[in-house]
Amino acid sequence: MTAYVALLRAVNVGGTGKLPMTELAAMCEKIGFEKVKTYIASGNVVFTSGKSEAAVKAALEKAMHDYAGKAVGVMVRTAAEMTAIAKANPFPKAPGNRVVAILLDxxxxxxxxxxxxxxxxxxxxxxxxxxxxxxxxxxxxxxKLVIPAAKTGTARNMNTIAKLAEMAGALA
Structure with missing residues (x-):
């Protein structure tokens, strides 16, 4: 079993894409993910699965489409990848809430x-x-920053990245 972090794009942000985290957790359990835990109401979930990253992403995107009636972007990383993202922060002296990692496919x-x-x-x-x-x-x-390459990604600040890495690491 691999510990994963899934980050949903545009969920519970600015009044759009409302999804109670209890429903996200239930969705993940229905798909067959185990040890499911959500973190803050912005579409973050950690879990374990025997499926590949691609299969996890496809299953969550299908479940989200069924729920929302439209495509919802999902970024998936392993616990080790989330830890690596936190450690690779090129701005370690800046406050964690002032640095984001925009996760891409x-x-x-x-x-x-x-x-x-x-x-x-x-x-x-x-x-x-x-x-x-x-x-x-x-x-x-x-x-007012616009990064065209980030359009399909989803951003989390380094405090959230660190917490999700810690949560997923505890499942591994």
Whole structure:
């Protein structure tokens, strides 16, 4: 069994995509995932499964489509990958709530940072399958930053990344 973290895109953010975490947990259990635990009401769930990452992603995306009636992006990482994302943070001196990892399905394009628009003090670094952003003291809410390569990804701050890595690691 592999410990996984699944992060849903645009769930319970700004009043869109409402999904009670109890329903997300029940959905995961119905799919056959074990040791299911959710974390904060923004579409984060950890669990174990004998399925591959691709199979986990496909099963969750189908369940989410059935629930919401539309496609909902799902990013899946193993416990080890989440730990690696936390450790690879290129801005370790910045507060955890001012740095996000935008998780993607694939490696970000090499020009992803150069294609970003409306940069006003933010810093961008590319990871394996993520884009790291350090926001100014105004935070993400005060930023006008647009990263086209991040359009289909989902962002979590480093505090959340660390907590999910810890939770998934405890299941491994």
């Amino acid at each position: 694939d490696k970000p394009p090499k020009d992803a940072a150069n294609e970003a628009r409306h940069i006003d003090g933010e810093e961008i670094e590319l990871g394996k399958r993520e884009i790291y952003v350090r926001y100014t003291d105004e935070g993400m809410a005060g930023s």
